[in-house]
Amino acid sequence: MTRxxxxxxxxxxxxxxxxxxxxxxxxQSATALAYRGxxxxxxxxxxxxxxxxxxxxxxxxxxxxxxxxFVRTGESKLAPLGExxxxxxxxxxxxxxxxxxxLVASCYGDGKVVRxxxxxxGRPVPDAVDKAxxxxxxxFGEDPDSGAAPRAGVGAAASDPYDTPVGTEPRVSHAHAxxxxxxxxxxxTDLGFDLVRFWRPTATGLALDHEVVxxxxxxPRHMVVHPSGHLHVxxxxxxxxxxxxxxxxxxxxxxxxxxxxxIAEVGVDFPAELARSHDGHVLYTALRxxxxxxxxxxxxSGDRLESIALADSGVDWPRHHLVFEGKLLVAGxxxxxxxxxxxxxxxxxxxxxxxxxQAPTPTHFLPVR
Numbered sequence: 001m002t003r004x005x006x007x008x009x010x011x012x013x014x015x016x017x018x019x020x021x022x023x024x025x026x027x028q029s030a031t032a033l034a035y036r037g038x039x040x041x042x043x044x045x046x047x048x049x050x051x052x053x054x055x056x057x058x059x060x061x062x063x064x065x066x067x068x069x070f071v072r073t074g075e076s077k078l079a080p081l082g083e084x085x086x087x088x089x090x091x092x093x094x095x096x097x098x099x100x101x102x103l104v105a106s107c108y109g110d111g112k113v114v115r116x117x118x119x120x121x122g123r124p125v126p127d128a129v130d131k132a133x134x135x136x137x138x139x140f141g142e143d144p145d146s147g148a149a150p151r152a153g154v155g156a157a158a159s160d161p162y163d164t165p166v167g168t169e170p171r172v173s174h175a176h177a178x179x180x181x182x183x184x185x186x187x188x189t190d191l192g193f194d195l196v197r198f199w200r201p202t203a204t205g206l207a208l209d210h211e212v213v214x215x216x217x218x219x220p221r222h223m224v225v226h227p228s229g230h231l232h233v234x235x236x237x238x239x240x241x242x243x244x245x246x247x248x249x250x251x252x253x254x255x256x257x258x259x260x261x262x263i264a265e266v267g268v269d270f271p272a273e274l275a276r277s278h279d280g281h282v283l284y285t286a287l288r289x290x291x292x293x294x295x296x297x298x299x300x301s302g303d304r305l306e307s308i309a310l311a312d313s314g315v316d317w318p319r320h321h322l323v324f325e326g327k328l329l330v331a332g333x334x335x336x337x338x339x340x341x342x343x344x345x346x347x348x349x350x351x352x353x354x355x356x357x358q359a360p361t362p363t364h365f366l367p368v369r
Contacts, residue, residue, distance in 0.1 A: 007364035015361030111173025228302025314339030
């Protein structure tokens, strides 16, 4: 049976979800999914992540600035594992290390990137959180208007991300996502400062390795670590996908930038998730606003993208999507619906809406193992 844990917004985030939900098909039709109700109470579990080895799920409680662990107790049940752990304002993304020894939480509200240690049972370790939060504050707690010396960046823009021109509002750090690279480093996005940051894990937290500065006002949001070794980053404000590559010395830089769609309208369309086909030949991003799915072909060694299609997402405000069994599953935050789109077997292009179902303010899918 096809099943997904479903993250969502609750009353505290102007939504109707009452916890982590279950989205499942039936024996007769795996692609006719239906919402089966909440399997664990939680306030606005907007993003879910799985432990790399254990049957443990972590929820970003976005409105409560905390992370909660849940252990699977039955075929379709989750129970709290330990206490919730405070991390930072509007925590919106979690990524678990392949080793299972820690996770990284990205906090949109205050820009914190927090390393949370995990014990042998997958339970968060509060002491590790405190150390990481202190480290993060020391590194990036400065006010962009404080007069600090400019910070050097590596990438496509010459302007410094911390430099705020006179007469404009100071920019605010908005961490949004994290991913683990094959070499053991961690990459994170800062939507507010237009930065892609690369970190090295240490015994007590994260050490900044270097930064890539994207053009001002692009708003890097989510990422895909591509099998080719490239990193693709979708930008919420400029409707682009930037492709980054690592040089011989391990320093990353931008190698190309592609519009998500030639007809995407900046200021109207706001890309959300970025996902790839299983073979890595196609990337998909959702444009909130026009409520469409943009498909991009990956060319060359993975360093070039081409916009190839734009299709109806079947929902309002498509916040998250993923590819499964040759189809695309899309969460409609504002329509309280989930849509399943068919993908052309040859081209990977979305070709129609196969199925829709009601679900309370869905924001994230996590396949049930």
